[in-house]
Amino acid sequence: MAPGSAAAPAAVGGSRTSAAVRRVAGKLGGLLLTLFLASLLVFFSRFLVPGDPVRFLLRGREPSAEAVAAVTAQYGLDLPPWQQYLNWVGGILHGDFGRSLQYRQDVTIVIAERLPVTLLLVVMAGSIIAVVGLSLGTVAALNRGRALDRLTLIALTTLGAIPSFVGSIVLIAVFAVQLGWFPSFGSGDGFLDTVYHLVLPSIALALVFIVLIGKVTRSAMVEQLRREHVEVATSRGLARALVVRRHVLRNALGPIITVSGILVAGLFVASSIVEAAFGLSGIGSLLVQSVDRLDFPVVQAIVLLVVTVFVVVNAVVDLLEPWIDPRSTAGDSAR
Amino acid sequence: MTRPAHRPAALVIAGALSVAVALAGCSAAEPASVDTIDWSLTDQTAAPSGDIDSFDWVSYAEPSSLDYAYAFDYADNQVLANVCEALLRLNPDFSLSPGLAESFAHPTPTTWVYTIRDGVTFHDGTALTADDVVASMLRHLDPAVGSYWYSVYQNVVSIERTGDREVTVTMAGPDSVFNLAMGSSAGVIESAATLASAGAEYGNSTGGVNCTGPFQLAAWKAGESITLTRHEDYWDESLRARAASVDILFMNDANARVNALKSGEVDGGWMIPTEAVTQLNESGSGEVLFGLTTAVSSLIVSDTEGPLGDQRVRQALLMALDRQGIVDAALRGVGEVTDVLTTESVWGDASDSAFAAAFEDIESYPYDVEAARALVEEAGATGEQIVIATAPIASEFAVISQATAAAAQSIGLEAKIETVSPSAYTALFADPSAREGIDLFFTSWYLSSPDPLEMYAVLRTGEFSNYGEWSNAEFDAIVNEAVQIDDPTERTENAAEAQRIANEQLPWLPLYTAPMSMFLGERITGVTPSIAFLYYPWAATIGAR
Numbered sequence: 005m006a007p008g009s010a011a012a013p014a015a016v017g018g019s020r021t022s023a024a025v026r027r028v029a030g031k032l033g034g035l036l037l038t039l040f041l042a043s044l045l046v047f048f049s050r051f052l053v054p055g056d057p058v059r060f061l062l063r064g065r066e067p068s069a070e071a072v073a074a075v076t077a078q079y080g081l082d083l084p085p086w087q088q089y090l091n092w093v094g095g096i097l098h099g100d101f102g103r104s105l106q107y108r109q110d111v112t113i114v115i116a117e118r119l120p121v122t123l124l125l126v127v128m129a130g131s132i133i134a135v136v137g138l139s140l141g142t143v144a145a146l147n148r149g150r151a152l153d154r155l156t157l158i159a160l161t162t163l164g165a166i167p168s169f170v171g172s173i174v175l176i177a178v179f180a181v182q183l184g185w186f187p188s189f190g191s192g193d194g195f196l197d198t199v200y201h202l203v204l205p206s207i208a209l210a211l212v213f214i215v216l217i218g219k220v221t222r223s224a225m226v227e228q229l230r231r232e233h234v235e236v237a238t239s240r241g242l243a244r245a246l247v248v249r250r251h252v253l254r255n256a257l258g259p260i261i262t263v264s265g266i267l268v269a270g271l272f273v274a275s276s277i278v279e280a281a282f283g284l285s286g287i288g289s290l291l292v293q294s295v296d297r298l299d300f301p302v303v304q305a306i307v308l309l310v311v312t313v314f315v316v317v318n319a320v321v322d323l324l325e326p327w328i329d330p331r332s333t334a335g336d337s338a339r
Numbered sequence: 340m341t342r343p344a345h346r347p348a349a350l351v352i353a354g355a356l357s358v359a360v361a362l363a364g365c366s367a368a369e370p371a372s373v374d375t376i377d378w379s380l381t382d383q384t385a386a387p388s389g390d391i392d393s394f395d396w397v398s399y400a401e402p403s404s405l406d407y408a409y410a411f412d413y414a415d416n417q418v419l420a421n422v423c424e425a426l427l428r429l430n431p432d433f434s435l436s437p438g439l440a441e442s443f444a445h446p447t448p449t450t451w452v453y454t455i456r457d458g459v460t461f462h463d464g465t466a467l468t469a470d471d472v473v474a475s476m477l478r479h480l481d482p483a484v485g486s487y488w489y490s491v492y493q494n495v496v497s498i499e500r501t502g503d504r505e506v507t508v509t510m511a512g513p514d515s516v517f518n519l520a521m522g523s524s525a526g527v528i529e530s531a532a533t534l535a536s537a538g539a540e541y542g543n544s545t546g547g548v549n550c551t552g553p554f555q556l557a558a559w560k561a562g563e564s565i566t567l568t569r570h571e572d573y574w575d576e577s578l579r580a581r582a583a584s585v586d587i588l589f590m591n592d593a594n595a596r597v598n599a600l601k602s603g604e605v606d607g608g609w610m611i612p613t614e615a616v617t618q619l620n621e622s623g624s625g626e627v628l629f630g631l632t633t634a635v636s637s638l639i640v641s642d643t644e645g646p647l648g649d650q651r652v653r654q655a656l657l658m659a660l661d662r663q664g665i666v667d668a669a670l671r672g673v674g675e676v677t678d679v680l681t682t683e684s685v686w687g688d689a690s691d692s693a694f695a696a697a698f699e700d701i702e703s704y705p706y707d708v709e710a711a712r713a714l715v716e717e718a719g720a721t722g723e724q725i726v727i728a729t730a731p732i733a734s735e736f737a738v739i740s741q742a743t744a745a746a747a748q749s750i751g752l753e754a755k756i757e758t759v760s761p762s763a764y765t766a767l768f769a770d771p772s773a774r775e776g777i778d779l780f781f782t783s784w785y786l787s788s789p790d791p792l793e794m795y796a797v798l799r800t801g802e803f804s805n806y807g808e809w810s811n812a813e814f815d816a817i818v819n820e821a822v823q824i825d826d827p828t829e830r831t832e833n834a835a836e837a838q839r840i841a842n843e844q845l846p847w848l849p850l851y852t853a854p855m856s857m858f859l860g861e862r863i864t865g866v867t868p869s870i871a872f873l874y875y876p877w878a879a880t881i882g883a884r
Contacts, residue, residue, distance in 0.1 A: 117561035285562020
């Protein structure tokens with residue numbers, strides 16, 4: 005009896021743990037499968053693009069036949085595609101993304117030299133989006149139906165309608181050229197100077213995305229505000245701020261975090277426009293330039309990087325969700 | 340035999356001006372609403388009042404590499420020209436003078452002997468030797484390097500040290516063009532030790548370069564800027580750097596460049612978009628200057644099997660083009676209509692008679708739609724279709740393709756514009772299969788040596804860049820003979836004859852020549868606006884205003 009009664013709770017605990025492990029393992033498996041499929045797509049799509057990388061390397065001058073052969077072999081382009089793929093994936097697993105055709109340099113160096121600017125830009129823009137988007141959404145939700153709500157919604161929609169390149173041009177014209185408060189280009193030297201240089205670019209990048217977070221926050225909170233438990237909490241005389249924080253905002257976090265996952269990838273992609281406008285040397289502008297110049301190894305590495313960030317962020321969001329909102333694992337019956 | 344290397348200059352601006360195109364597109368399509376700019380050529384800006392600590396310069400793109408073997412672009416060469424020097428020096432007036440070779444001799448028709456200058460040091464302090472010259476030049480012949488300047492070296496049999504300070508280049512046959520190219524990046528000399536130690540990283544942002552120029556590479560912030568500092572032990576006192584350091588900033592976005600110049604954050608830049616000239620001049624932070632060019636903008640006839648295979652149709656199309664209208668609309672008047680494929684600037688060695696034959700005794704194709712229509716009818720080409728390729732590269736591309744299509748239609752031809760991506764457009768210059776079905780495409784073609792033959796050698800039968808496979812036996816014979824003539828003045832007699840034939844037969848349709856533009860801020864002076872900035876250390880003479 006004793007061992008049995010001792011075993012029962014252990015089994016329950018064990019099944020709970022193993023369920024969690026299975027969930028995480030399942031997620032990881034899905035993640036690896038997604039990355040594998042993405043790597044196939046990223047690698048083989050280059051064969052669909054017209055243009056011969058060797059012709060690019062020799063820039064259309066009349067090359068000697070030996071030069072064509074030598075350059076083809078140097079970049080492993082004489083191998084069958086599947087073998088090129090295996091070499092590529094094998095290299096990546098060892099941290100080697102190949103050589104950039106344009107810069108004649110290791111892709112890892114080309115990217116490493118430009119990644120910090122983009123990361124800082126995305127982090128700064130993300131912070132602006134989080135603070136401004138959440139605040140505006142909360143203000144609108146708490147004043148739903150009133151003038152302030154409508155005004156916020158109009159402001160959000162207007163911001164969302166401004167394309168990043170227009171936002172950049174306006175910000176440069178006003179705050180850099182006219183007022184001279186901020187520099188109009190470059191990323192500066194040292195951390196603080198870089199942050200200063202990235203203020204306008206991160207605002208330009210954030211503008212479009214604020215509307216997304218703002219509107220999701222508003223609708224998620226409005227939905228929660230109508231719920232019974234909020235009314236019960238309010239009727240029990242709990243302070244308004246506490247009700248909003250504990251019962252409304254916390255329950256509304258789910259959709260907000262889900263959208264944030266998508267947003268991260270969006271920020272990386274949209275950064276190309278802002279980086280070009282502000283003369284910043286980041287991953288985004290590097291991607292655009294590399295596509296234009298048929299620099300396949302760099303394009304493949306950046307796309308794979310962005311896909312990885314996207315997939316990982318979403319997997320993390322999925323894993324975090326039950327922690328934030330236990331209902332998502334318990335199933336609908338618990339609601 | 341010789342194939343001096345050039346590059347379709349307009350392509351270089353690819354991508355950089357895309358935003359400008361979008362913004363300028365509407366105004367450029369309506370010539371009536373565009374004000375033309377008053378302009379004149381500037382030979383030399385005022386001498387500096389003194390040295391300057393530093394100045395900032397803006398470039399439309401980052402150099403892909405500072406390896407001279409791959410320096411074939413405005414972006415690469417405008418930096419490299421200040422850091423690395425060649426055997427000969429190409430001056431702003433497009434004359435050649437001794438560089439790292441203090442003299443050269445041509446003892447037999449197939450040998451060039453260079454005497455290497457004494458007392459020259461590389462940026463790392465080591466002395467220049469004949470071995471460095473041999474090692475630097477041999478790289479162009481190495482298939483594993485894949486040099487962009489290979490065509491200059493294709494007739495070279497051997498490059499050897501034949502004396503303490505002497506290097507002899509032996510050619511397979513007489514080749515006058517080889518020596519002329521030694522003033523371009525094809526003649527650049529790097530330290531042999533640096534080449535060996537840097538290996539595959541030579542010339543990139545980690546490997547760097549170690550040359551003899553008035554400036555040395557101090558820092559390369561990938562994607563953003565290159566910092567050059569004065570080479571204190573520079574051998575030529577007359578070109579000692581006036582600035583202790585120069586920052587060359589890269590801005591792909593045309594608006595960003597113009598803003599930086601307008602606000603005075605940057606002191607100058609080459610190749611200013613014409614749509615920005617007026618606002619820059621009105622900004623009060625400096626002025627836009629125009630200088631010598633060797634580039635001619637023309638339409639390449641890429642299919643001589645189609646309707647444009649008939650000389651009369653080519654002539655008719657040129658006559659139906661309102662070229663002055665194109666210059667006004669696409670370039671706000673900053674340019675001149677031309678009927679030939681070279682500029683006067685590369686005819687410095689010409690005798691008066693050769694010059695007159697090349698620029699005066701030629702056909703001028705005045706705008707005359709009626710006569711042009713009659714020519715097309717005479718050729719029996721009425722109703723046939725031509726395809727014009729274009730790409731969103733710079734604002735003039737749209738204007739020119741549309742004007743050409745309209746001109747073709749006005750003389751009874753059908754015309755179709757095919758818009759391709761900038762990289763697909765680049766492929767037109769490299770890949771014969773990309774040119775299938777294309778009759779015409781636009782280029783701005785510049786020369787890197789002071790000799791018109793560099794242009795006409797390209798149009799010989801079977802040449803790689805003779806895109807339309809145009810063939811004329813008389814033309815081939817004249818050019819082939821010219822390549823073997825050592826006396827530059829005598830050579831231009833042949834070049835003039837080649838120019839006359841090309842002007843009559845129009846393998847390419849010459850449109851206009853536009854001057855090299857430059858913005859000079861109010862802090863600095865001393866630079867000569869000229870396309871020679873590709874190879875001449877232009878930044879060395881810039882000092883405080």
